[in-house]
Amino acid sequence: MTHPHSLTIRVYYEDTDFSGLVYHASYLRFMERGRTELLRDLGLGQRALLQAQGGGGLFFVVRAMTIDFRKPAQMDDSLTVETIVRAVSGASFELDQRVLRGEEALVSARVKIAAVEGDRPRRLPSEVREKFASLACPHGA
DSSP, X not given: OOSOEXXXXXOOGGGBOTTSBBOHHHHHHHHHHHHHHXXXXXXXXXXXXXXXTTTOOEEEEXXXXXXXXXXXXXXXXXXXXXXXXXXXXXXXXXXXXXXXXXXXXXXXXXXXXXXXXXXXXXXXXXXXXXXXXXXXXXXXX
């Protein structure tokens, strides 16, 4: 992928704690929105995937996440969530995500996403895997 997927987010009062700084769990929501918009831009609507096969269709779960909080964002900041597909395997994919204020990285995360159908792991359908693979960094760099 030559450019990361980007999503602009404004920090609202509800995203902050009593100090006016972004509450740590809000970054998880910001990154979830970034992943959702990446899927949407790939033509993979989550509702359509879930409703496939009578409602027991495919959905994605966060299997693992390593997150590094570097600097806080504040109320009214405009942030960018960048998402890069790092690697794709049979039933999962790995992403790198960053939350930036301008050029300054505030939070970074490595996220492993697993495909699930019903309550069981599932291999990614070939068309889904191909869409992610087309964005993957060469050699997982």
